[in-house]
Amino acid sequence: MYAEASYGNKILDSLWLHYDEDPEGTLLMVQEIQRNTPKDNYAIRGKSYALLGIINKMQGNFDLAMKNQLIALKYRKLVGDGEQIAGSYVNLGILKQRTSNYKDAFSYLDSAWVIAKRLKSVKYMVRVKLSLGNLWQQQDGNTEKALQCYWQSLGYLKMQPVETLKRMALMGIANVHNRINNIDSAAYYYRLLNHYYQNKNDNYFLVANYTNLGVLFSQNNNLDSATLYLQKALALGNKMGDVNLIAIIRINLCDVYSRAGKMDESYRALVPLVSNSAGLELDNMRLVFESLSNYFEKTGRFDSALVYYKKYNLLRDSINKEEKFNQVQELQAQFNNERLKTEKLAIEQERDKANVRSGRLMTITISLVAVLLIAILIGIIYRIRYRAKLMLAQKNEELHKQKLDEIFKERQIEKMTALMEGQERERSRIASELHDGIGMLLATIKHHFQMIEDEMDKNGEVYKKAFHLLDKASDEVRRISHNMASSVLVKFGLAAALRDLVETISSSEKLHIDLKLIGITERLENSVEIHVFRTVQELLGNILKHAKATKVTVQLVMHESELMLMVEDNGVGFNPVDGAKFKGMGLSNMEARVAHLDGKLEIDSLSGKGTTIIITIPK
Amino acid sequence: MVKVIVADDHEMFAQGVVSMLSSSSELGKFETAGSGKKVVELMQKEPADIVLLDVDMPDLNGEDTVEILRKIWPKTKIVMLTMHDELSYIELFMKLQVDGYVLKNTYKDELITAIKTVLANKTYFGKSALEKLKAMNKKSDEAASTEETSMLDTLTERELDVLKLTAREHSVSQIAEHLCISENTVKTHRKNIFRKLNLKNSLAITRYAIENGLI
Numbered sequence: 001m002y003a004e005a006s007y008g009n010k011i012l013d014s015l016w017l018h019y020d021e022d023p024e025g026t027l028l029m030v031q032e033i034q035r036n037t038p039k040d041n042y043a044i045r046g047k048s049y050a051l052l053g054i055i056n057k058m059q060g061n062f063d064l065a066m067k068n069q070l071i072a073l074k075y076r077k078l079v080g081d082g083e084q085i086a087g088s089y090v091n092l093g094i095l096k097q098r099t100s101n102y103k104d105a106f107s108y109l110d111s112a113w114v115i116a117k118r119l120k121s122v123k124y125m126v127r128v129k130l131s132l133g134n135l136w137q138q139q140d141g142n143t144e145k146a147l148q149c150y151w152q153s154l155g156y157l158k159m160q161p162v163e164t165l166k167r168m169a170l171m172g173i174a175n176v177h178n179r180i181n182n183i184d185s186a187a188y189y190y191r192l193l194n195h196y197y198q199n200k201n202d203n204y205f206l207v208a209n210y211t212n213l214g215v216l217f218s219q220n221n222n223l224d225s226a227t228l229y230l231q232k233a234l235a236l237g238n239k240m241g242d243v244n245l246i247a248i249i250r251i252n253l254c255d256v257y258s259r260a261g262k263m264d265e266s267y268r269a270l271v272p273l274v275s276n277s278a279g280l281e282l283d284n285m286r287l288v289f290e291s292l293s294n295y296f297e298k299t300g301r302f303d304s305a306l307v308y309y310k311k312y313n314l315l316r317d318s319i320n321k322e323e324k325f326n327q328v329q330e331l332q333a334q335f336n337n338e339r340l341k342t343e344k345l346a347i348e349q350e351r352d353k354a355n356v357r358s359g360r361l362m363t364i365t366i367s368l369v370a371v372l373l374i375a376i377l378i379g380i381i382y383r384i385r386y387r388a389k390l391m392l393a394q395k396n397e398e399l400h401k402q403k404l405d406e407i408f409k410e411r412q413i414e415k416m417t418a419l420m421e422g423q424e425r426e427r428s429r430i431a432s433e434l435h436d437g438i439g440m441l442l443a444t445i446k447h448h449f450q451m452i453e454d455e456m457d458k459n460g461e462v463y464k465k466a467f468h469l470l471d472k473a474s475d476e477v478r479r480i481s482h483n484m485a486s487s488v489l490v491k492f493g494l495a496a497a498l499r500d501l502v503e504t505i506s507s508s509e510k511l512h513i514d515l516k517l518i519g520i521t522e523r524l525e526n527s528v529e530i531h532v533f534r535t536v537q538e539l540l541g542n543i544l545k546h547a548k549a550t551k552v553t554v555q556l557v558m559h560e561s562e563l564m565l566m567v568e569d570n571g572v573g574f575n576p577v578d579g580a581k582f583k584g585m586g587l588s589n590m591e592a593r594v595a596h597l598d599g600k601l602e603i604d605s606l607s608g609k610g611t612t613i614i615i616t617i618p619k
Numbered sequence: 620m621v622k623v624i625v626a627d628d629h630e631m632f633a634q635g636v637v638s639m640l641s642s643s644s645e646l647g648k649f650e651t652a653g654s655g656k657k658v659v660e661l662m663q664k665e666p667a668d669i670v671l672l673d674v675d676m677p678d679l680n681g682e683d684t685v686e687i688l689r690k691i692w693p694k695t696k697i698v699m700l701t702m703h704d705e706l707s708y709i710e711l712f713m714k715l716q717v718d719g720y721v722l723k724n725t726y727k728d729e730l731i732t733a734i735k736t737v738l739a740n741k742t743y744f745g746k747s748a749l750e751k752l753k754a755m756n757k758k759s760d761e762a763a764s765t766e767e768t769s770m771l772d773t774l775t776e777r778e779l780d781v782l783k784l785t786a787r788e789h790s791v792s793q794i795a796e797h798l799c800i801s802e803n804t805v806k807t808h809r810k811n812i813f814r815k816l817n818l819k820n821s822l823a824i825t826r827y828a829i830e831n832g833l834i
Contacts, residue, residue, distance in 0.1 A: 144790070151787035154834060173788070185822050439702055440629045443723045447635040450727045474724045478702065487675075488707045496707040503706060503751065518773060518815055553775045557811050566807060568777060604801040612804050 008033045012047050023055050023241060030055075046075030046084065053091060060243045060279020062099050069095060086115040086124040093131055098281055102139045109135065122160040129153040130165065133172045143176045150176070167196055167205065171212070178216050186216050207237040211249050218252060223260045230256060247273055247284040254291045258298060267295055286315040420593065424485075424530060431484035434477050442474040486533065494529040494556070495520045498536060502554065505540055512551050513540070519558030528617065531593040532556070532565055538590055539567045539613060547571025547611065565615040573605045620647035621738065622665070626658045626684070627651070627673040627700070632723070636671065636700070639727055646734070655679025655687075662692055669696040669734060672717075674703055685715045696737045700730075709748045719743040771831070773815045779833075781808040785821050786828035 011033060019026040030048050037044045049072035056065035073088040089112035096105035109128055116124035133149030136142040150172040157166050174189030190213050197206040210233035217226035230253045237246050250269050257266035273280070273288050280288070289312035296305035449467060482504070489497035495517050502515045523529070536554060543549050549571030557564045587603070594601040599617035623646055627633040633651040640646055650667070652658045656678035658670060670688060674681035681699065688695055698719035699712050712720055718737040721730055722745050729745065736743040744752065774782065777798070784794045791809075795802045809821075818824055828834045 147788050151834075155787070158834065185825075188822065188826070440632050440723075443702075444629075444632045444635045446724060447632075447639050447727065450639065471724075478704075478724075482705075487703070488705045492707040492711075500705045500707060503754075514775060516773060516775060518811075553777065555775065555811065557814060559810065559814055564807070564811070566811070568775075602803060604804045606799055609799040612800060614804065614807050 008037050008041075008044050009047070012044065012051065015051060019051065019055055019058075023058055027052070027055055042075045042078040043081075046072050046079060046088075048072075049075065050088060050091065053095075057091075057095060057098070058242050060281065062095055062281075066092070066095050066099075082115050082119045083121050083124055086112045086119070086121070087127070089115070090124070090127050090131055093128075093135070097131070097135050097138060100282060102135065105135055122156050123162055123165065126153045126156050126162070126165045126169070129156070130168050130172060133169075137172070137176060137179065141179070143180050147173060147176050163196075164202075167193055171205070171209065175212060178212060178219070181219060183216065183220050187213075190216065203236055203240060204242075207233050207240065207245060207249075210236065211245070211252065214249070214256070215252055218256050218259075221259075223256050226256045227253070227260070243279040244281050244284050247280055247288065251284070251287045251291050254295070258291075258295060263295070263299055270295070282315055286312055289315065420531075420596070428485035428490075431481040434481040434484070439474065439477045439481065442470060442477060446470050446474065483537070489529060489533050493523045494533055497529075497533050498554070498556065501533070501537060501540070505544070509544060511544065511549065514551070514553045516553070516555040516557075518555070520556055524563070528563070528597060531597055532563075532615075532617070535565065535590050535593055535615065536567065542587075543567075543569045543571060543611075547573075549610070561619055563617045563619065565617075566612065568610065568612045570610045573607050573609050573611050575605070575607060621645060621669065622648040622650075622667040623734075624650045624652055624658055624661055624667040624670045625700075626653075626655065626670060626676065628653050628676045636730075640731070640734075643731055645738075653677075655681070655684035658684055659687055662688070662695070666692050667695060669698065669737065671698050671700045671734075674699060674701040674708065682711065682715060685712070685717055689716065698733055698737055698743070704747055704751075706751045709744070709751060713744075713752070720748050721745050722747065770816055774812065778808050778812050778815075781805060782812050782824060782828060783834055785809060785812075786825040786834050788821075788825065 011029065015026050015029055030051055034045070034048050037048070039045075049068045053065045053068035053072060056062070056068060069088060069091050073085065073092065076084045076088055089108045093105045093108035093112060096102070096108060109132055112124065113128045113132075116128055129149045129152050133146045133153070136149060137146040150169045153169040153172075154166065157169065170189050170193055174186050174193065177183075177186035177189065190209060193205070193209050194213070196202075197209055210229045214226045214229035214233060217223075217229060220226075230249055233249045234246065234253065237249055250273055254266045254269040257263070257269060270288065270291055274292070277285060277288070289308045293305045293308035293312055296302070296308060446467075449470065486497045486500070488500050498515060498517065502513045505511060506513045524532075540552065540554075543552055547569050549569035551570045553566070553568045555564075555566040557566070591601055594615055594617070597617045599615055602614045603611065604614070605611040623637075623640065625633045625636045625640075627636075630651070630653060633653075637649045637651060641649060650661055652661055654676050655672075658672070659679070661667070662670075672681055672684060676684070679687070681701070685697055685699075688697055696719070697717045698721060699717050700721050700723055701708070702723050703709075704722055709720060719733045719742060721733045721743070725745060733743040733745070771779075780798060781794055784797060789797070791802050791805050794805045798805070812824065813819065816824075816827060818827060825834075
């Protein structure tokens with residue numbers, strides 16, 4: 001017995017770090033520790049059983065692994081360390097997944113999640129999510145859910161980074177992309193990972209990564225690169241002794257060789273798995289049989305192919321029953337091909353003879369049938385013609401109506417355009433009159449007013465009031481003239497005018513407006529500038545009046561082939577189908593402006609969720 | 620004796636300014652001009668110490684007049700006296716290096732202060748103009764101090780949300796549901812992100828997000 005229990009604990013910790021280098025030795029050491037640890041030292045017992053389970057799993061002995069993990073869980077529950085309990089649940093979940101017992105796997109992972117979440121343990125939350133990701137991916141190829149799990153993991157890891165877990169998440173993401181044939185994405189993530197692992201000499205993951213790259217290239221039909229990476233993986237993997245990982249590498253290698261026409265190499269890659277299949281997962285066993293079956297099929301030995309296909313089928317899930325049935329039939333057909341061919345020949349000869357005999361009778365029947373058929377055909381043709389006529393008339397009418405509608409709409413746009421252009425001219429005329437005429441007059445009066453100030457009683461109520469009103473009138477005139485026509489728009493262009501508009505509104509109203517102008521470096525066509533400016537003005541006016549928003553984003557982005565205006569607010573929103581409100585908000589006016597520029601106006605609004613208006617105008 | 624030219628195409632206004640200023644003892648000689656051209660003619664006869672200049676005038680507008688005055692009579696002080704309180708105008712005349720900028724509806728005291736300041740070889744910009752300039756400078760300062768992330772700065776908050784979700788490989792429909800907006804809006808946001816960050820596809824977005832530590 002060790003002098004101190006903590007000594008055993010220390011050894012265990014170092015074993016945890018290096019078990020993959022020498023699993024056998026580790027096994028012996030753990031058994032030794034268990035013998036020398038007092039029965040009531042639950043912590044060490046728990047840890048050692050968990051380690052045993054992991055090694056069992058690596059060697060493919062899943063039943064024993066499960067047993068040991070369950071014992072570990074029991075001890076850990078006695079200790080009461082939440083994180084370790086969660087860890088046990090995760091390990092159990094993974095084991096259930098490896099033995100294709102998905103329902104239990106989900107349930108174990110769920111237990112782990114509840115604990116990890118309660119403890120707010122990022123490490124274990126991530127472990128659960130990663131295992132869940134793998135599970136989703138394996139169970140029914142739910143790649144979307146799997147991706148979500150991996151990205152969530154990366155999200156948690158942002159709060160508290162753990163390098164190894166981050167890499168596992170990235171590998172999960174890469175695998176999903178690999179699976180759904182997103183070759184660029186997968187290759188990107190794998191390369192990112194390769195770099196990590198090579199630096200860290202993390203062999204287990206390096207093997208996995210090489211394998212994945214091999215599979216990726218194999219799918220991409222880059223057989224040379226695939227062979228290279230798989231061989232690399234095999235060489236490194238053989239040193240470590242994870243039977244299932246090696247099996248996957250060999251299965252893929254066999255496939256790649258087979259596709260490259262190297263049948264001998266293809267068979268040789270599988271041989272070690274056939275001679276010693278101890279510890280292989282069912283899934284992998286199935287794949288070995290499938291590969292063997294394929295190999296024999298390709299080399300023309302259909303009898304052997306059928307044997308392995310049947311074995312393969314025994315292991316298959318019942319979901320694919322139908323497919324399985326067909327494939328067996330096909331193989332069987334090929335197997336019997338030679339025999340069938342001769343039989344078929346004989347039958348065909350028989351049939352020819354019979355045909356000659358019944359020749360006369362056949363012609364009579366055919367001509368009778370032909371008459372009937374023609375009669376039916378004619379009837380159908382008449383009816384079709386009649387219906388076609390009707391339909392034509394209907395269509396003409398529709399077209400006519402459509403044309404009228406179009407003309408009407410065009411007229412309306414024309415009218416609106418003329419109206420708007422007239423309006424614009426009128427606006428600038430009134431604006432300049434207000435600005436230069438009345439505005440100036442007011443300013444002058446103010447100055448005169450000030451000159452008589454000295455000669456008056458400075459505390460005079462009337463004077464003060466009149467002065468205040470004068471100020472107000474002058475401000476009002478300026479505001480109106482700015483609204484009616486922006487001289488900045490004419491002189492400095494759209495970008496400057498929008499900046500001024502936003503500046504003016506956000507300084508006087510309680511509204512935060514974020515203005516983004518992207519790629520607006522030159523002056524735009526006159527009508528575009530005016531209509532876009534007026535549209536923004538109207539939209540902001542609406543927001544102030546109706547939306548109860550506190551924040552608005554106005555964006556004008558010059559894209560390659562179009563100008564895009566986007567106005568988003570965080571206000572009360574509305575239902576865009578609500579026609580009455582729609583018109584009331586001056587949106588039809590805006591629609592006319594947009595139509596005039598051949599643009600498109602889209603409204604995205606949800607009651608209570610703000611409003612987004614997107615206007616695109618072709619260049 | 621300080622000589623002043625008041626240039627405005629509204630004669631009445633110009634006269635008003637003159638009579639207001641003539642009560643101030645430092646300023647001695649006043650002339651009025653109805654256009655930029657008239658200002659140049661008056662200056663050719665006898666250069667003024669200070670010109671109060673309107674922006675919108677016939678026959679040489681404000682900015683053209685400023686350029687000529689600056690070239691030929693660099694010592695003459697120029698104060699813009701205008702109705703335009705828009706930033707674009709203020710910036711334009713800042714660039715043309717006028718000495719002062721005062722709004723027409725200002726009080727008498729402020730105009731006199733402006734003239735005195737300018738005559739003391741300093742510049743004077745009205746209170747509201749100064750505020751606008753300050754707000755503007757603050758914005759451009761902020762932009763300059765974060766030059767490295769300036770590409771990111773062009774993104775709106777919403778676009779940043781879409782970027783992060785896209786980087787995490789959420790589909791358009793998932794993002795739309797998540798942010799309570801339509802799929803078309805999501806697509807538009809993405810298009811803008813591509814344009815702003817000069818990226819080509821959503822993998823590039825993921826890469827960008829990882830490299831910039833956004834996810």
